Amino acid sequence: MSDLEQFRAETREWLEANCPPEMRQPVRDDEDVYWGGRKATFKNGAQRAWFEAARDKGYTVPSWPKEYGGAGLSPAEAKVLRQEMSRIGARPPLSSFGIWMLGPALLKFGTEGQKKRFLNEIARGEIRWCQGYSEPGSGSDLVSMQTFGEDKGDHWIVNGQKIWTSYADQADWIFCLVRTDKNDKYRGITFMLFDMTNEGVSTKPILLISGNSPFCETFFDDVKVPKSYGEDVPGYVGEINRGWDVAKYLLGHEREMISGMGGGERTAAIGSAMKRVAGKTGDDLDPVLRSELALFDVDALAFTAMAEKFMDEMKAGKGHPAQPNMMKYVGTELNKRRHELMMSAGGSRALEWESEDTGGGKPSRNWLRTKANSIEGGTSEVMLNVISKRILELPGN
Amino acid sequence: MPLYHDEDQAMLADTASGFMAEEGNIAKQLRHWRDRDCKDGFGHGLWKQFAEMGFTGMLVDEDDGGLGMGHVEAGIVLEEIGRNLTPSPFLTSSVLAATALKSGGAEVKGRYLPGLISGDSVFAVAVDETAKHNPQRITTRAEKSGNGFKLSGSKSFVIQGASADMLVVAARTSGADDDDDGITLFAVPKDATGMSHDAVRLVDSSMATHTKFDSVELDGDAVIGEVDGGREILNAMLNAGRIGAAAEGVGVARGAMDMTIDYLKQRKQFGQLIGEFQALQHRASHLYSEVEIARAVTIKAQQLLDEGAPSAELMTSVAKAKVAKAAGLAVREGVQMHGGIGMTDEYDIGLYMKRDRALHEFLGDAYFHAGRVAELSGY
Numbered sequence: 001m002s003d004l005e006q007f008r009a010e011t012r013e014w015l016e017a018n019c020p021p022e023m024r025q026p027v028r029d030d031e032d033v034y035w036g037g038r039k040a041t042f043k044n045g046a047q048r049a050w051f052e053a054a055r056d057k058g059y060t061v062p063s064w065p066k067e068y069g070g071a072g073l074s075p076a077e078a079k080v081l082r083q084e085m086s087r088i089g090a091r092p093p094l095s096s097f098g099i100w101m102l103g104p105a106l107l108k109f110g111t112e113g114q115k116k117r118f119l120n121e122i123a124r125g126e127i128r129w130c131q132g133y134s135e136p137g138s139g140s141d142l143v144s145m146q147t148f149g150e151d152k153g154d155h156w157i158v159n160g161q162k163i164w165t166s167y168a169d170q171a172d173w174i175f176c177l178v179r180t181d182k183n184d185k186y187r188g189i190t191f192m193l194f195d196m197t198n199e200g201v202s203t204k205p206i207l208l209i210s211g212n213s214p215f216c217e218t219f220f221d222d223v224k225v226p227k228s229y230g231e232d233v234p235g236y237v238g239e240i241n242r243g244w245d246v247a248k249y250l251l252g253h254e255r256e257m258i259s260g261m262g263g264g265e266r267t268a269a270i271g272s273a274m275k276r277v278a279g280k281t282g283d284d285l286d287p288v289l290r291s292e293l294a295l296f297d298v299d300a301l302a303f304t305a306m307a308e309k310f311m312d313e314m315k316a317g318k319g320h321p322a323q324p325n326m327m328k329y330v331g332t333e334l335n336k337r338r339h340e341l342m343m344s345a346g347g348s349r350a351l352e353w354e355s356e357d358t359g360g361g362k363p364s365r366n367w368l369r370t371k372a373n374s375i376e377g378g379t380s381e382v383m384l385n386v387i388s389k390r391i392l393e394l395p396g397n
Numbered sequence: 398m399p400l401y402h403d404e405d406q407a408m409l410a411d412t413a414s415g416f417m418a419e420e421g422n423i424a425k426q427l428r429h430w431r432d433r434d435c436k437d438g439f440g441h442g443l444w445k446q447f448a449e450m451g452f453t454g455m456l457v458d459e460d461d462g463g464l465g466m467g468h469v470e471a472g473i474v475l476e477e478i479g480r481n482l483t484p485s486p487f488l489t490s491s492v493l494a495a496t497a498l499k500s501g502g503a504e505v506k507g508r509y510l511p512g513l514i515s516g517d518s519v520f521a522v523a524v525d526e527t528a529k530h531n532p533q534r535i536t537t538r539a540e541k542s543g544n545g546f547k548l549s550g551s552k553s554f555v556i557q558g559a560s561a562d563m564l565v566v567a568a569r570t571s572g573a574d575d576d577d578d579g580i581t582l583f584a585v586p587k588d589a590t591g592m593s594h595d596a597v598r599l600v601d602s603s604m605a606t607h608t609k610f611d612s613v614e615l616d617g618d619a620v621i622g623e624v625d626g627g628r629e630i631l632n633a634m635l636n637a638g639r640i641g642a643a644a645e646g647v648g649v650a651r652g653a654m655d656m657t658i659d660y661l662k663q664r665k666q667f668g669q670l671i672g673e674f675q676a677l678q679h680r681a682s683h684l685y686s687e688v689e690i691a692r693a694v695t696i697k698a699q700q701l702l703d704e705g706a707p708s709a710e711l712m713t714s715v716a717k718a719k720v721a722k723a724a725g726l727a728v729r730e731g732v733q734m735h736g737g738i739g740m741t742d743e744y745d746i747g748l749y750m751k752r753d754r755a756l757h758e759f760l761g762d763a764y765f766h767a768g769r770v771a772e773l774s775g776y
Contacts, residue, residue, distance in 0.1 A: 271774050302719040
């Protein structure tokens, strides 16, 4: 048996012993997701047991080094773990912007002291982070952002406003783009880290068309942000005034993350599930809808192969560096189309907004939520601009 | 197995790409034979060169004198064939017929494989009986006769049928027209008495035949595999051909796309390069995405077929349908973005459009394969 097969066998055994059956059900709503942090509560004992087992094994962040709370898995081992988790439908034991966004940034740009402190806190689910990027006047044109940090020697005084801060009202800390030099657009931004309980930070949830409020407006009113949290733990990532490099790197990660949303092999094709949905209300699947579903499933299954190829190439250092933009564009457009078809298959039942039968209007709320997929983290139009410029190398700006 | 080419495969891709650009390019092959009204639609000289390159026997087992390679490798050659629109018997002979012959006995292998490997023989495949791909329905019949069979019926759109030294014919030896069982594959030699071809030229300048079998007498050695047990071999042959056609389609798509992107960087209107217009940039970027995905799922299906994975059949149909959609988009955008010259025979982009149309239809179009995806998924 090769080492990898051995690892697969051990992984299977470990998952069998540690992933409770309840944690092998598809995620139905946000309560099924464990986000960690100071204010976190577990929905049930199974969620807690699964999180704690994974945390102790380093499997909340399997490919991070062991000294930072991970399991130090090689790319091949991490792929085996993903496959084995996907095989039994295991939920992620811990989800967070720390894992998806700040972690990768610190691994690339952070100091040893930052990694030891912040990565361990993330891996252990102790601190929940949120991301302060967009501003009311700076959406697609993010680099025009105005939130300003005035240099006061050993700290900054930050004033301004962020918008679309995901779960800011539930987050403990924020990683935040702050302008520190008004004379240099790109080289005048610092990537700061600070506690949301600092005086002068306030949040206000935004009510969306889905009726949910996953995003906030976040206000900074004379917020004091220290330049250092101790030896080798700066209060910013990378260099002062070079935060845009970190932000650009992270946007790549965000696009990868969003491109995977609603994906995964188990949910890629929807035709057979939609036949069951139609059957439940006593309807036959309309023949024209069936054709649309079949053409969708072709696109969705083809995209799972693309996602696999993309991951394989990324791990091997192959593939175009701007490819995440393509994945984000296609993945989000596909997800919007998926939910349109799910609404059609569900018929009038899918329109119910509050009923118990629909879990409080899940079909329609989720459908509306997907419309943001191709806006957040870079619009589809921006993705197409980037592809044409960086991959196809078409002329102009 | 990672979803990209390993070192050996990358080397093969380099070799195939250089060879096809040099020897199989549009001026030297497609236009050359087309403009001479060639009855084969391809050059036998190039086919001999394919043999020298080791391409002809790629899928033939090493024990039978071939290279024992898989669909990933055959797909590498086919992608280059597609990119250069190279007319050749590779897909029908070295992929489809060679896959069928894997199930043949020593006698039928010994008779045909050496000629394939040396590039002296060309094979064709006769399955469809109507204008649309429908391998479920086989009405051509072979009746027992002495030690052999008598074959009667007709086949439609047999690619390169009149050029072939041997045709792999799917016939019914028992059961009703739409039955799964009761199919037998025969290797029918070109000089078989009672076989006649009506040749037609297709839109892409390739040649096909409507072939009639009028009590064609075949000896027992003409059977490939088991009598009445041909459905499985037929499916294996068709899936090999489908993923091969998908790989060639990826090449057509990439060839058309690259040509179009180049054109966007050269052509000026309104005092600027047309590639500066965002309306065209976004369409080009969308096209790029679709072609990348089509290529990814094609390699995925090739790997699954080579592994003999249960999901290979589903992913082969996904790939064939996805490539049909993506390559269709590539050639349509190609002609449109070229503007007026895209409509001229002198410019090559139109040739891509024609080849894509024929490849799309071959062994099942996007609708056929999307339908199969639905059936295989249980709806």
